[in-house]
Amino acid sequence: MNTCSANILVVDDELSMRELLDVMLTQEGYGVSLASNGKQALKFIEKKSFDMILCDIRLEGGLPHFGKIIGDSSGMVRIYDLIRQIANTKTNVLISGESGTGKELIARAIHDLSDRKDNPFVVVNCAGIPETLIESEFFGHVRGSFTGAVSDKKGLFEAAHQGTIFLDEIGELTPMLQVKLLRVVQETSVKPVGGTAEIPVDVRIVSATNKKLENEVIDGNFREDLFFRLNVIPIKVPPLRDRSGDITLLANHFIEKYSAKMNKDISRISSYALNFLNQYTFPGNVRELENLIERSVALSSTNIILPESLTISTHKRRRWIEGIKEKRFDLEDVDKGVDLDEILFSIEGAYLKKAMEISGGNKSRAAELLGMNLRSIRYRLGKQEDSDGKAS
Numbered sequence: 001m002n003t004c005s006a007n008i009l010v011v012d013d014e015l016s017m018r019e020l021l022d023v024m025l026t027q028e029g030y031g032v033s034l035a036s037n038g039k040q041a042l043k044f045i046e047k048k049s050f051d052m053i054l055c056d057i058r059l060e061g062g063l064p065h066f067g068k069i070i071g072d073s074s075g076m077v078r079i080y081d082l083i084r085q086i087a088n089t090k091t092n093v094l095i096s097g098e099s100g101t102g103k104e105l106i107a108r109a110i111h112d113l114s115d116r117k118d119n120p121f122v123v124v125n126c127a128g129i130p131e132t133l134i135e136s137e138f139f140g141h142v143r144g145s146f147t148g149a150v151s152d153k154k155g156l157f158e159a160a161h162q163g164t165i166f167l168d169e170i171g172e173l174t175p176m177l178q179v180k181l182l183r184v185v186q187e188t189s190v191k192p193v194g195g196t197a198e199i200p201v202d203v204r205i206v207s208a209t210n211k212k213l214e215n216e217v218i219d220g221n222f223r224e225d226l227f228f229r230l231n232v233i234p235i236k237v238p239p240l241r242d243r244s245g246d247i248t249l250l251a252n253h254f255i256e257k258y259s260a261k262m263n264k265d266i267s268r269i270s271s272y273a274l275n276f277l278n279q280y281t282f283p284g285n286v287r288e289l290e291n292l293i294e295r296s297v298a299l300s301s302t303n304i305i306l307p308e309s310l311t312i313s314t315h316k317r318r319r320w321i322e323g324i325k326e327k328r329f330d331l332e333d334v335d336k337g338v339d340l341d342e343i344l345f346s347i348e349g350a351y352l353k354k355a356m357e358i359s360g361g362n363k364s365r366a367a368e369l370l371g372m373n374l375r376s377i378r379y380r381l382g383k384q385e386d387s388d389g390k391a392s
């Protein structure tokens with residue numbers, strides 16, 4: 001064994017190589033630190049001096065970031081190329097993808113790369129504003145136009161002047177607002193509630209939806225003319241399960257982010273834990289992976305993320321999903337912990353399926369059978385379809 005206690009930093013994106021060098025060099029008596037990428041290596045170098053750095057010639061993926069977006073799968077690289085092409089135009093963009101895929105990050109990247117970047121980026125959650133307030137929130141109001149309008153107020157479109165407005169969950173916009181939005185897109189001006197003057201606005205509209213807006217148009221829930229105006233450049237974000245190559249990069253990124261935030265010294269994830277992540281389908285996409293890693297970093301008592309700290313929610317979830325598929329609603333399982341929302345969702349799915357079978361696929365009839373209105377059954381069927389898509 002070597003008696004000198006020189007410190008060596010190993011920088012390699014391949015886990016097996018890092019582990020091999022770790023064992024060999026530690027056996028020889030060296031102090032070993034491991035980094036999976038250049039950024040992590042720089043962090044080590046800032047904190048400590050090394051006698052030697054053993055660095056891989058080519059680190060996987062080179063610079064896998066695009067703004068704050070992590071990922072170098074072909075699906076994401078195509079999106080980066082598209083963003084570069086269109087960022088500096090005023091063309092409207094519609095971003096679609098499952099919940100948690102990073103639609104808002106993409107919208108921000110478009111704004112940040114455009115010549116509007118020094119002007120406002122205004123985020124509007126179309127589903128989050130009460131229907132009675134939404135028109136005034138969007139377009140502003142003049143004093144006295146309704147009870148409570150004690151002074152003139154600028155709307156979100158005016159606030160976004162010369163910048164970008166991000167209309168999140170655009171599929172939830174009411175028919176009345178769809179008409180008004182179409183006017184704004186066509187006229188490039190807004191008329192505040194109770195006002196007469198048109199106020200010119202120069203705004204780029206980036207919208208997002210986790211619905212299939214094309215289907216909403218077919219079903220008559222979303223205006224076709226507005227859809228075409230908003231969907232000039234469509235960006236479809238693939239679910240995480242279709243770009244599993246990004247899981248390792250994202251996991252490492254979130255480990256770094258949360259260990260810095262929680263002042264912990266967690267430098268890597270074990271290969272078993274990584275295998276586990278690579279096998280999981282992530283119905284909640286990147287948001288679910290981020291939450292999982294955040295929890296694991298908080299719970300980890302070693303400087304490595306081990307499978308034990310990852311399994312807490314996902315194993316439970318899997319166990320229950322399997323139970324639900326087999327229709328085992330066993331009250332005795334409650335003492336082991338159950339996911340009631342998951343169970344209720346599954347029961348709802350079974351009733352919807354049965355009612356649709358009986359009605360021969362007629363949604364109005366199926367809604368009657370289940371004592372709900374057409375809008376409600378459409379919404380519930382849509383959620384079940386999304387969930388089926390995620391599970392497949």
Ligand SMILES: Nc1ncnc2c1ncn2[C@@H]1O[C@H](COP(=O)(O)OP(=O)(O)OP(=O)(O)O)[C@@H](O)[C@H]1O
Binds near residue numbers: 068069287290
């Ligand atoms: N490629 C990515 N790189 C880094 N972080 C990501 C990436 N994709 C998503 N995230 C993170 O995951 C979380 C969810 O992302 P975001 O809010 O953009 O998703 P979304 O598609 O808008 O979801 P929803 O439809 O539920 O609103 C955020 O914390 C975001 O920072």
Ligand SMILES: [Mg+2]
Binds near residue numbers: 103104168208
């Ligand atoms: Mg979002």
